[in-house]
Amino acid sequence: MARVVVIGGDAAGATAASGLRRRLPPEHEVVVLERGSWTSYSACGIPYWIAGEVGSPHDLVARTPEEHRANGLDLRMGVEATAIDRGQRVVATTDGDLSYDRLVIATGAEPIRPDLPGIDADGIYGVQSLDDGQRVFDALFQDPEHVVVVGSGYIGLEMAEACVVRGLDTTVVERMGTPMPILEASLGEHVADAMRARGIELRTGATVTGFTVTDGRVTGVETSLGPLPADLVILGLGVTARSALARDAGLELGVKDAIVVDERLRAADDVWAAGDVVQSFDRVSGRPVHMALGTHANKQGLVVADAIVADLLGETPRLSFPGVVQTAITRFCRLEVSRTGLGEQQARDAGFDPVVATIETTNVAGYMPDAAPMTVLMIADRPSRRLLGVQIVGAEDAALRIDTAATALAAGMTVDDVVMLDLAYAPPFGSVWSPVQVAARAVVKQLDR
């Protein structure tokens, strides 16, 4: 009989633990340590709860601690792992030492808090866990006069929307020239237009240099373009892997301090890691990346469970994690935004010779009522004609088209292959050439020039 200890009870940890419990004979123990007060929740849903679209944080919970326990998990809430002794195979926790035979590290990520003057003042929040979300939620109901969101990635954008929906005066500060720097600037301009149209004060090209603090509370944000009043600050600067525990245990860290794992998510003998804390590989460039997303965490949880079951029972593992293509999607009010693969600079950095084409089309056939514009940008490699990336902004039904491109990227298709795909067409769903194919044809035209 063996004991598997899983550190972390959210997406990756809970998925791994549930899979282990389901597939391991009952004599094996599966123990989950969760330092917070929630399990298996949708962190991505936090902005929609704060905006009022979702009634309660409980709605975001896929499985409660009680439900996990009913499924046979030994789940220990409020218990934090503080050290790992890999030689002795013991995890030190806030509730005493716990020996393990196999260990899963799923400690997740935490919002980046830059080391700036005043950063520790009250009223400055990151948003990663439901507990973080509750703090922001409570702060919003103290009627802040000026909200400043620092950073305009997905979380920054979604939180800014939630604040204006709540009727608050909201400013977004972005270091780059356009919001959502994960998009090419030409598409970021569409997002900027939508933000301003919704009443958000957008300050691009502005670096935050510090915070003014009065009586321990934030009262303003200092930027390279001047000061901004602020009694609530939300950090949307991305996240960093919570890998200190792994580092202290001597595990190898890679990009952005994420734990280095193999394709079965093994970090070392008897130790696996999954979710926001691990490094992945980009399937297009072959390069290591850190992508903290629930979609990967869930898949990796499955892979870890499969790997440990195979290891303990002497079976052949069935699953491996093939890497990511950096797909992401969001909505700002009615503007949908998505991207997959490499951006132009990423492509260049990875040694490709990128060709870029941008096309305008409509979400439904142009002659249908409610036809609305959408913009598709496509990047391909000149010599190999291989698809490298796609980005989309547009109205209803625009952004999900990205899945076609993400699938084509996973298959290593050329733009010529994309042109010849048998994609769905009827007038209420688009034009006879799917938007992704219209973009592919534009790239082909450039390549064949």
Place this chain on the structure above:
Amino acid sequence: MARVVVIGGDAAGATAASGLRRRLPPEHEVVVLERGSWTSYSACGIPYWIAGEVGSPHDLVARTPEEHRANGLDLRMGVEATAIDRGQRVVATTDGDLSYDRLVIATGAEPIRPDLPGIDADGIYGVQSLDDGQRVFDALFQDPEHVVVVGSGYIGLEMAEACVVRGLDTTVVERMGTPMPILEASLGEHVADAMRARGIELRTGATVTGFTVTDGRVTGVETSLGPLPADLVILGLGVTARSALARDAGLELGVKDAIVVDERLRAADDVWAAGDVVQSFDRVSGRPVHMALGTHANKQGLVVADAIVADLLGETPRLSFPGVVQTAITRFCRLEVSRTGLGEQQARDAGFDPVVATIETTNVAGYMPDAAPMTVLMIADRPSRRLLGVQIVGAEDAALRIDTAATALAAGMTVDDVVMLDLAYAPPFGSVWSPVQVAARAVVKQLDR
């Protein structure tokens, strides 16, 4: 200098001719013969024009004869090809003989009119060309008391919707047990429910045996389940290739009398064919199929132009048509329907050992407002674990998910590959596992049982 003659001025013909005109030096002639009164129109838009969603048939025209002529095409409207002399390389037309150096046959398809008593009566219409559409449109404004739609495929369904939207008493007769027999029956039931909820009288399991006719006009439909009153009948029984001209010229016909072509759409020396008149190959089964769809016609038009340009100029062709995966999509009122790949019986017929799983999920995260149900059915091959087909019915944003499956089919992915795809996720767009992946996981579970 050479003369290319293109027979047919809709999707395939006009695309081929435009590509030829753009890429051939001006001393080469490109002549297009179009027997009807329209060019380059969206036949798929006809039901939406008839329903009143699109104001005029002119809105469905992508390029008028005048626009084609302005682009340098020698377009001859109202001229029909009546015979091809391949030895002499001459097309006989209603406007005299015309010699050619290269010939493109793009004569399209026509609605199936079964040889039943009374089929030639006034008031019985197929819907394939804009001219057909105009006849139905005019008939609808003569206030028919009872419309009967025969067949419940895409056209039947869309025309039935147009009729109920127009406030007409509408009955649909379907030979099979559920409407849209291209769907598995379990999904067809959802369509049946939606049709009945919209006030359509649906008669399934009913074979049409003839028509009652009074003074040359249809007055009823005879079915195996009894007679139905009808003063307007719309045939939605699918289409058949308009290949008599090709057959009489000695060209080989295949499935459903469609012209046999190679992957560059060549039918014989100096003769190419494209669009609804040609046979394609299914990329999953490798078997010949006849799929009359504008998406294929447009792609094939490109391939034909490329092939003839290469042939005339001594270049290497760049394009080939890789076949289809039988993707199709439609909407019945608010119910979206799509499918791709093989159905269960098709899979069995093609020698696969199909495993089928059906899952229920929501179009957006379950906790979001407006979450609506969707059903995904997936078919895979047991020994190879290869994805064979996907079918979807559901509310808003459901049906376009089929493109992910269509792309995965083109790439020959297994269901395990689909589970590990990096597809887009944010709460307004679905759950952390995309609907297609939820279905793939259900199939995997069956395979690993």
